[in-house]
Amino acid sequence: IPDIEPSTTTKLTIDGIDGFSFHQEVELEHRSRSISGLIQTDKPMYKPSDMVRFRVIVLDAELKPPANLTFIEVNIFNPEGKVVKKWNAAKLFIGVFEGDLQVPSTPMLGMWSISMTVGEEQIISKTFEVKGCLTSTITVRSPIDLQVVPLMTPLVKHQGLHLTIAAKYDCGNYLDGLAKVELYLNDDELDQMQEFEVHGLSQKWFSFNEKLDVPDNQRNMRVTVTFIEQDTSKDTGYKWFNIYSLEEIGTMITASFVLLTDRTVIKDTEITVYKYPYQVELVKDRLQFRPGLPFKCALQFRYHDGAPAKGISGNVEVGWLGYEKAVMSDDTGLVKLELPINGSIEQFHLDMIMYTNLPSSYNMKPTEPIDLEVTCNKRMSFFVYYVISKGKLIESSFVKIRIPSTKHRLTQIKASEKMFPKAKVVVVTVTKGDEFVWDSLDVDFSHLGNHFDIIVDENVFKLGHETVIKLKGRPGSYVGLAAYDKSLLDISKHHDIFWKSIEEIFNRFHPIHANDADLFHSTGLFVRTNSYTVLSLRGSSERSGYYINRPDIMKFPVQSNFLDTWLWKNVTIGLTGTHQLNETLPNTSASWCLTGFTIDPKYGMRIVQKPVQIKTILPFYIVENLPYSIKRGEVTVLNFTLFSNFKEGCIGSVTLYNVANEMELVGLPTTGDYSLQDECITCELVILTCLLSEESYTKSVVVPPNSGVSISFLVKVRKLGEITVRVKTSTEIGLKMEELEKVVRVVPENILFNKTISRIFTVEHAKPYFLNNTLDITRNLINNSLKVQFLLYLIDNVENLLHTPKAFAAPTMIDFFSNIAVIEYLKSIDSTDKYFNVIDEAEKRLMQKAVAMITTNYHEIMKYHNSDGSFGHWYNSKGSIFLTALIAKSLRLASKHISVVDANKIDKAFNWLASKQHSSGRFDEMGEITYQDLQDGSRNGVALTSYVMIAFLENSHSFKSDKVKSMIDKSVNYVAGLLPNITDVYDLSMATYAMLLHNHSNKAIALNKLIHVSTVNEGSGERYWPRESGTVETTAYGLLCYLQAKYYEDSITMVIWLKNNLKISSRFSNSHEIFVGLQAVARISSIFAPDRIDYVINLHYMKNRTLHFRITGQDENTLRYNEEMGLTIHGASEMISVYIVGNGIGMYQFVYECSVDIRNIAEGFILNVEKEFTNSNNTLNLKVCTSYDPDMAPNRSNKAIVEVNFPSGFAVNKIENVTITNPVQSFELLYNNTTMMVYYTSIGQEWSCFRVTANRSLKAAFNRVAYVLVHDVYKP
CATH class of the missing domain: 2.60.40.1930 (Macroglobulin (MG2) domain)
Incomplete structure (x- = not known):
């Protein structure tokens, strides 16, 4: 194959010779890439000073190491996209390169990436996260594993179920508790409910109260089991003797410990009841038969567990063929048949009448x-x-x-x-x-291919013991081993490689x-x-x-989260095909996944099919069952369990520390030191002593032999963000203390809203600036929750641009472009540095953060990329004109700031767009309509056509072909031809901008028409374009038109209006307006660069409070001045006056946030929530219905999100659609299933409903209010 570009059209021509008349042409597909690769890291998340260990595996098209490739280039990028470590000539050993990176002690936090490049082409990259705080000292922290399985295959003739119910920790310790079993013959038809005690494992027969009919071959029924872990203190027989001596504390201990430490697990299990003890499948030699030829087929008999059923005898009857034969299944469960087919038969039916009971696989050898x-x-x-x-x-x-x-x-x-x-x-x-x-x-x-096995004789070891690992594989092959805590798989499987890879x-x-x-x-x-x-x-x-x-693709069990790795080693298999390792196990209690892969030059790569599970246990250890998140001010139970593997009972102590005074330790009215041991040790008392102070809370308990004891602490959290929960354990026999530490997320009691007031000002000595700024404070404001900051430039809250959800494409794309606009803005104001002689560190950090964000966005965006070059709203969805245009121009801009952008994907996206142009020049949306103003096409498609042309024209320097230029001319001429009939200002603003970019002959006419339909405030002189929706976006395009026409002085009035109306909210962002607005702001900021600044700013607030400060070009504080003002709200609003005198140009902001009680607030949507608690208040059932307000225009929303936040202790179990007309498109579970985001393409005036069930896993003594919220993605 000649060295040609991948995009070149290649044909194979076949011509006859020597008088043979033949001519045919075949189009060939040219695939340039002949190698690919994988990257494996030892874990998905790292903290400062950690060592990142990784492997790069290079494979050719035959899944073997490339024969002629010896060196590759490997780069590690920080979140800013800068190379922090580089291997220009990384040498491959049997297709593998191993490297490492020491994370700095003060690193840039966020998503880092490792990339592998060959020549000029990046082959593969993988991300990993560096976080500032991870769990430190680790102990076993497994959740309760509740298993519900039938003891035998349920058959309809049994009219009942024989169930095995087992409750244990993953480390193997069985638990005692109460089981509540509910049998539902249909989804909502309760047949019976039974309660009984479970001591680790219980087997019980349940006879159906109602007769169960199975009209088909099988029927599903539901079994709900609620397991409540038994508080050991209830089984001790202890009574509170001498209660008079505990009158101040005894009752409190009883209430907080006995009533609130029962941890609950709920499991729904679908169990299938079968009519017959086995199943049969017709295995055909071909999908169709040919009349006149014998038809070969076989009946495959299997039990319901997949095992072959041999010895089944009966008669086979074939309708219309007159075929009947007595048969019996062989040892593989097969009954082989050869059916005679005459020339008139078009179809036939086959029946098997069985007499007795009983599978199979035919395994090919190499x-x-x-x-x-x-x-x-x-x-x-x-x-x-x-x-x-x-x-x-x-x-x-x-x-x-x-x-x-x-x-x-x-x-x-x-x-x-x-x-x-x-x-x-x-x-x-x-x-x-x-x-x-x-x-x-x-x-x-x-x-076939390569083979590889890992063999470990034992699976459970004590800490620090040695284990023997035996490896079997091809002689001379490379083996890469990794062992990590299997709870890592709950965080992410992204770091490892699997057969699916x-x-x-x-x-x-x-x-x-x-x-x-x-x-x-x-x-x-x-x-x-x-x-x-x-x-x-x-x-x-x-x-x-x-x-x-x-082969089955293995599935890992889901476990709790924390971070640790044990083994990272590579070896070469010896001539015998085996290798033995003697490895010392870590001094950490955990369940480990030992996995590995092998790669051989001849036989290729193989990954171990089922990782080896190894457990390391302590004789005495603690596990946690902490919530993922809690609400501030909520009295919450922190649950732990002490386990003992001693042969005799012992006394253990658990101390909870109040780290950095982040929480209030609740449980005793006064601090003190008291002991019950002298009086009650003969009563088998579990709680022996409690020691409480402001810094720590210690409980001492008796732990029975080979068992566990539940311990809980009541706390009330003071701060938002993340808190550290730290406990230490010790025993009376002086064993080494064990420490457990976990970070728990703390969320606000109410929704936190951010709002911004922005103003651009110009002052001269003779013309001072004065304005009263009124903060827009809602009446539903929570008292004392307002926080106000005064900032001198716009983009300090850049991180707030990234709070739109990511389960569908559009917000991700818009966030991507918004952050590119932020970078463009920051670069545009870099020119001021030459006047200030200062590099502002805060601005540098903002730049770094924005670059990190677009790097993360880029990887997220690629999930929505289709093979034809387009981008869709959902995974594997049809390409959208709007989204593809948006992301094509976004990628072109991003390529200036990050190196991971693939230029071929940009070209392919633009080519796809060009191919969708109508002969008239118009563009119509092919994908889903999620942004009505732009996509609906009701106004001759002017908005979308102009939008696509803007994407091309802003990147016109990249298009050299006459074909593309002709395509652009056709579409701009189409829009220009409709100019007299354009009445919508939104369409007009985009059409005018497209004509100005194109330098069309009608650009002046369009601009004059746009100016004519604008509105100017009489008092302030601010110019804008009012519209029922999209006013900010329309005005931003108007500003871009002014700047393109070089009407610089007149444009300042639009900038002032935009700053007053461009709202950047930390919770919801009107994302499309924001990114267009930021684009306009970035453009004007690059034009206005003052060469001298000297002015004084005076702030007056709360009647008699004043702040004064001076800004000069020589002052190192010039670029930004922060002054946090603790304003107390009196009434519904607050006034802050700004008075500026001097010389210069600038922009200031008031950024303020407040907590809002959103109950009974309705805007745009109607929301109805029906709630029901069942299963002794352990199950919460919600039916959520929403519709679009009929008084709103248009009559449908854009893409919409329903956010369901559950009370503390509840986690989502299942969700189902209720309405068919407008079903849920997708949903996303956040924060360990405690919050659910439900996505709709749009919501109309009809009801759109879904049901969701959440189960209680933890208890809170005092619950804060939870809420359901619905909003429009583009117009929140």
């Missing part, structure tokens, strides 16, 4: 021949077969049939590692009637696209013929051989 029977309805004199794998022709041959026949057995194809992981066998022949007949079969060979690489290398018009093309081959008729023996769907084993 050297075993593939036994195929080639059958044709006409006599064959020859056929040709092809074996295709990984885009290559592995084997082919011409088979001559000496005596023409309708069938021929083919046994010469042997399985080999070249066919790994899957291959396709294609057979073709030509009949005497000039018919080209073919068929194909997919064969799975994923069990290999499959994704394979599919990227060798995609075969279905082609209904040319089914043969779907095989990966092509056929060209002058005269033959091409016949297929199958439909468009593929067939697979029934005898091939398919």
Whole structure:
């Protein structure tokens, strides 16, 4: 293949020679990339001073290390996109490079990335996060594992269930408690409820009260089990003797410890009841039969657990064929049949009547021949077969049939590692009637290729003991091992590599696209013929051989979160094919996943199918069951369990520390030191002593042998953000103290709103500036929650631009562009540094933060990228004109600031857009309508067409071809031709801007018309374009028109209006308005760069309070002045007066935030919530319905979000649609399933409803109010 560009159209021409008349052309697909790769890190998250260890694995199209590639380039980028470590010539060892990075003690926090480059092309990159605070000393912290399984396969004849219910910690300790079991024959039809005690494990028979009918072969029923862990103190028989001596504290201990420490787990289990003890499947040799030819098939019998059912006897009857035969399943559970088909039969029905009861797999060995029977309805004199794998022709041959026949057995194809992981066998022949007949079969060979096993003789060890790890693989192959706490998988699986990763690489290398018009093309081959008729023996769907084993993709159990790794090592397998390691286990209690991969030059890569589970345990340790988040001011229970593996009982102490005075320790009315041990030790008392002070709270308890004791503390949190929960344990026998530490998120009691007032000012000595600024304070403000900051420049709250959800594409795209606009703005004001002679560190940090954000956004955006170059609203959704235009121009801008942007994807996106232009020049939305003003096309498509043209014209320097320029001319002329009929100011502003960028001959007419329809405030002189919706965006485009026309002085009035109305909220952002507004602000900021600044600012507030400060070009504090003002609100608003005298230009902001009680606030939407507590208040059922206010225009919202925040201690269990007309598009669970975001494409005046069920996992002594909120993404 010649060295050509990937985008070049390539054709293969076939011409006859020597008088043979033949000419055909075939378009070829040119794939430039011949290598790919994987990156593995030892964990997904790091803290300052950690060591990042990683492996880069390079593979070719055959999943082997590239033969001619010795060196690669590896870079590690910080969140700003700057290279912090670089390997220009990283040497590969059997396709693997290992490296590390020491995270600085004061690093830039956020998402870092590792990239691998070959030549000029970036092959792969992977991100990891650096956070400022992670859990430090680790102990086992597993949640309760509740298992509900039937003891035997439930059959309808049983009319009941025999269930096993087990409750234990992952470390293996069984728990005692109370089980409440509810049986539902239908979803809401309760058959019965029983309560009974469970001591670790219980097996119980439940007879149905109502007869269960199974009209089909099976029926599902629901079992809900609520397990309440038993507080050990209730079983001790202890009574509060001598209560008079505890009159101040005894009652409080009883209330807080006994009533509030019962931790609850609820599990819903779907159990299938079957009519028959086994299932049968018809396995066909082909999807269709040919009249006149025998049809081969088999009946596959299996038990419901997948095991083969052998020895099943009965009669097979085939309707319309008159076929009847007594059969019995063989050892593999198969009954093989060959059915005679006469020429008149078009379809038939097969029945099996069984007499008695009972599976199977036919496992191909690497050297075993593939036994195929080639059958044709006409006599064959020859056929040709092809074996295709990984885009290559592995084997082919011409088979001559000496005596023409309708069938021929083919046994010469042997399985080999070249066919790994899957291959396709294609057979073709030509009949005497000039018919080209073919068929194909997919064969799975994923069990071939390389092999690798990890063997550990034991699975449970004491801390610090040694274990022997045995490895088996190909001699000389590389092995990379990793062992990490399996709770890491709950945080992210992104750091590790799995078999699915290999499959994704394979599919990227060798995609075969279905082609209904040319089914043969779907095989990966092509056929060209002058005269033959091409016949297929199958439909468009593929067939697979029934005898091939398919490996299961392993699924890890979900565990609690914390961070630790144990083993990171590479070895080379010796000549014997084995290797043994003696490794010392860590001194940390945890459950570990030991995994690994091997790579061999000849046999390729293999990943261990099932990681080895290893547990390290302490003789005495503590586990936590802490909530993910709690509300400030809420009295919350912090639950822990002490476990003892001693043969005798012991006394253990747990101390909870009040770190940095972040919480109030609740439980005793006064501090003190008291002991009950002398009086009550003979009563088997669990709580022996309690020691409480402001700094710590200690409880001492008796822990029975080989058991656990629950301990809880009542706390009330004082601060927002993150708090550190730290406990230490000790025993009476002097064992080493164990420490457990976890960060818990604290959320505000109410919704926190941010608002901004911004003003641009120009002052001269003769013309001072004065303005009264009124803070917009809602009546629902929570007392004493207002906080106000005075800032001198706009973008200090840049982090607040990133609070839109990310479960769909549009907000992610808009956030991406908003942050690019922030960077452009910050760079535009860099010119002031030459006047100030100072580099402001705060501005530098803002720049770094914005770059980090767009790097993170970029990786998120790529999830919505389609193979045709477009971008959709949801994963794998249809391409959207609006989104593709938005992201194409965003990526072009981003490429100036971050290096990870793929230029080919930008070109492909613009090419896709150009291909969707109508012959008139107009663009119409093809994807979902989520932004009505821009996409609906009701006004001749002027808005969307102009929007697409703006994207092209702002990047016109990148387009050199006459074809693109002609496309742009056509669309701009289309918009210009409609200019006399454009009445909507939103359409007019974008059309005018597009014509100005294009330098169209009608640009002056359009601009004059735009100015004519503007509105000017009589008092302030501010110019804007009012509209029912989109006023800010329209005015921002108007400002861009003024700047493009170089009406600089007149533009200042629009900037002032924009600053007053461009609201940047920390909770919801009118994102599209913001990014257009910021673009306009960035443009004007680059134009107005004052060469001298000297003025005095006076702030007057709260009647008699005043602040004075002076700004000069020589002052190091010039770029920003922060003054936090603790304003006490009197009434519904607060006035702050600003008086500025001197010389210069600038902009100031008042950024203020307040907590708001959102109950009974309605704007734009109608919301109805029905709530019901069931299961002894342990289950919360919500039905949420919302509709769009009929008084609003337009009559539908844009993309909408319903946010459901649950009370502390509740976590989402399931969600289901109630309405079909406008179903939920997607939903996202946040904060350990305590908050749910539900997404709708739009919401109209009809009710859109869903149900959600949440189960209680923890208890709070005093719950704060939870809420449900609905809002429009683009117009919150």
